[in-house]
Amino acid sequence: MLPDSPPHMSESRGLARYSSSALLTILILCAVLPYLNTLLNGFVHDDTNEVLNNPYLRSFGHLKEIFSTNVLAHLGARGVTNYYRPLNTIWFLLCYQVFGPLPYGFHLANVLLHAVVVCVLFGVTERMFRDRTLAFVTAAVFALHPIHSESVAWVSAVTDLELTLFYLLTFWFFLKVARPVGRRSDLAQLGMAGSLVLTILSKEQAVTFPLLATIYEHFYREDRGETTWMQKVPRYALLWLLSVAYLLFRVRFFGSLAAIPLMPQVTWYEAFLSSFALLGQYLWTLLWPVHLSAFYAFHKSVMLLDPRVMAGLVALVLCATLSLVLWRRARLMSFGFLWLLVTLAPVLNARWLGPNVFTERYLYLPSVGFCWLAAWAGLQLWASVSRRSRAMRNAFVAVVALLAALCAVRIVTRNRDWRDEITYYQRTLATEPDAVGFRLNLGAAYWQRGKPEAAEQEWRKAQKLAPDNAMILNNLGLVCARRKQYSEAVSYFQQSMWLRPNYTDAHLNLGRVYAEMGMNQPAELQLRAAVALAPLSIPARNRLGEFYFENGRLAEAEEQFHRSVESGANTQAHDFLGDIYARWNRNAQAEQAFRQAIALDSFDSHAHFGLGALYETSGRNEEALREYEAGLQTDARNPAAQAAIRRLRTDSSHVNTPKN
Numbered sequence: 091m092l093p094d095s096p097p098h099m100s101e102s103r104g105l106a107r108y109s110s111s112a113l114l115t116i117l118i119l120c121a122v123l124p125y126l127n128t129l130l131n132g133f134v135h136d137d138t139n140e141v142l143n144n145p146y147l148r149s150f151g152h153l154k155e156i157f158s159t160n161v162l163a164h165l166g167a168r169g170v171t172n173y174y175r176p177l178n179t180i181w182f183l184l185c186y187q188v189f190g191p192l193p194y195g196f197h198l199a200n201v202l203l204h205a206v207v208v209c210v211l212f213g214v215t216e217r218m219f220r221d222r223t224l225a226f227v228t229a230a231v232f233a234l235h236p237i238h239s240e241s242v243a244w245v246s247a248v249t250d251l252e253l254t255l256f257y258l259l260t261f262w263f264f265l266k267v268a269r270p271v272g273r274r275s276d277l278a279q280l281g282m283a284g285s286l287v288l289t290i291l292s293k294e295q296a297v298t299f300p301l302l303a304t305i306y307e308h309f310y311r312e313d314r315g316e317t318t319w320m321q322k323v324p325r326y327a328l329l330w331l332l333s334v335a336y337l338l339f340r341v342r343f344f345g346s347l348a349a350i351p352l353m354p355q356v357t358w359y360e361a362f363l364s365s366f367a368l369l370g371q372y373l374w375t376l377l378w379p380v381h382l383s384a385f386y387a388f389h390k391s392v393m394l395l396d397p398r399v400m401a402g403l404v405a406l407v408l409c410a411t412l413s414l415v416l417w418r419r420a421r422l423m424s425f426g427f428l429w430l431l432v433t434l435a436p437v438l439n440a441r442w443l444g445p446n447v448f449t450e451r452y453l454y455l456p457s458v459g460f461c462w463l464a465a466w467a468g469l470q471l472w473a474s475v476s477r478r479s480r481a482m483r484n485a486f487v488a489v490v491a492l493l494a495a496l497c498a499v500r501i502v503t504r505n506r507d508w509r510d511e512i513t514y515y516q517r518t519l520a521t522e523p524d525a526v527g528f529r530l531n532l533g534a535a536y537w538q539r540g541k542p543e544a545a546e547q548e549w550r551k552a553q554k555l556a557p558d559n560a561m562i563l564n565n566l567g568l569v570c571a572r573r574k575q576y577s578e579a580v581s582y583f584q585q586s587m588w589l590r591p592n593y594t595d596a597h598l599n600l601g602r603v604y605a606e607m608g609m610n611q612p613a614e615l616q617l618r619a620a621v622a623l624a625p626l627s628i629p630a631r632n633r634l635g636e637f638y639f640e641n642g643r644l645a646e647a648e649e650q651f652h653r654s655v656e657s658g659a660n661t662q663a664h665d666f667l668g669d670i671y672a673r674w675n676r677n678a679q680a681e682q683a684f685r686q687a688i689a690l691d692s693f694d695s696h697a698h699f700g701l702g703a704l705y706e707t708s709g710r711n712e713e714a715l716r717e718y719e720a721g722l723q724t725d726a727r728n729p730a731a732q733a734a735i736r737r738l739r740t741d742s743s744h745v746n747t748p749k750n
Contacts, residue, residue, distance in 0.1 A: 105223040113226050114209055120233040121205040124501040128197045128243045134514040135531065136246040139165060145626045145657040146179055147186040156180060164626045172350050174343060177291040178249045196245045203251045204242045208233045210258045211458060217265050219422060227465035232457065234497040236379040239504040241454040249293050250454040256289035257299060257455055264303050268311060272321035283328050290336050295436050295455060300329040302432055310425050352444030356390050363391040365438035366402030368448055372434060373405050376453060376460050382504060383521040384514065385528055386448040388440060423466050429459030511535040526556045533565060542572060560590035564599060571603050579603050594624040598633060605637055613637060626657045635666060644670050661687045665696045677704055695725035702734060711738050
């Protein structure tokens, strides 16, 4: 029987006759089926930096760096952040080793992880409330709530899945710690500690767990009236020790708990007021997940009488009132409000979280408390309806089925927002047209797809919204450089560097422009600065290496391309290494370099032509002919390759012509 609950909430109700495996099968289907179309999605937004351009994912040789640096350290100076989440990078490393840079594998991993979270929630709820029906309904509500779309459909949002999985697992072990007569299980406590460490390594919200555990131990545990303080405290003391150790580590690692205030223009008082407005917004979105977006513009609150602040305060008072009512009627269920509010509290600080302080994925963990409450309320309503008439029961079932279907459809349609970068940014801007970062990124997506006019149009719009944005100025410099308007391009890049001195791209692009202008000394200076700011950047290493190659400084070029390959295997570096070794007549090394490039990209025409030239020089004409022909598949009009093929075929015909 549910502790402190009315008799009709007993285990004898509804789904108790079904096995756990049958119920878990249904829950897995609820968790997986609505998200199957995410397997068609690509990488978007932060996925580029965290997956595609992350050299730490190429091999297990970077484990030391993963655990000793912040989550974006591989980006160099511009990767400074408040986030220490090594488990996130480890997860991406494992996915990359299994699937390579194919997005479907990462999306599949997210969907499966979501299903695991749903199953663990079922187990935790059943153990906590000792009610299988409540556990099933809770997990089903969680699986089908549209607010979770972002966490599951976006690769980079996996941190919230990891956090919730290990947070729930830690709570499951915590529930098992208690033994009769105030004793505790050492094995469960060991599992609890290990799981909390994994939670901490997943995301910063983990530090809220000891508070929830302490409150639960003293006010909700079944044996709370039978145990002394000396028996209660050891059950959760280790949780506090681990959390304090983590906080001290952060202070030493970052210099403070959060070394970089992302919105310093927001005062502490304004952040305090804004937290109430954000709380109201989060609670409303949980209740009415209709108008969802990947980005929500943040407008700080500056006075207590701000309607948004007042709405948040009303929502908080309402939560407190309902919690008090539940405390008297079904005490354990009131814990759902505590879970919701305590786990949500860390993401209400606009100074630390920046413009994206309101984000749907931040509700993934807090929504567990909401799902407990929603499931309990639904079962209470069902109990009331079932005592009346068959027609009302049928109507109730029909409404629940329709609501579940609508939620599933909303998830499926929402998943399409992450189809590709252009779709992602366009749909977000349709709801938030003033989202500068998304307009900037939409322009970048157009630029990468060979649509410079569309890119410039988006960047000009973004500039009107944020005229002093370093990234926008850098990108407008690219537009001018493409048109050979070098003086304007230099001006844009210099403004960008002045606003953001550690911005690698501005140095890199300015170096390219100087090189095109024939100003080699300042070009080298800027390219070397880009490498110094981001030592693991493949584009920076390759561009500096290319500069050295073009100026005949082959030994220095070789070093840069080797460093590029160390960051991550890439065809450009291998192609240049092949060219360098060919010039040095080190044909075996040149052949190996070209072969490595082809292994990465079988359609790399440069590598095929390079091999063709090597084989022709060494008299391996048949192999040379095959390589030239392979290269022409993607570069059909290459005059040198066409001439080489004619030459080889002519030589072959002379050899095969019989003598008179």
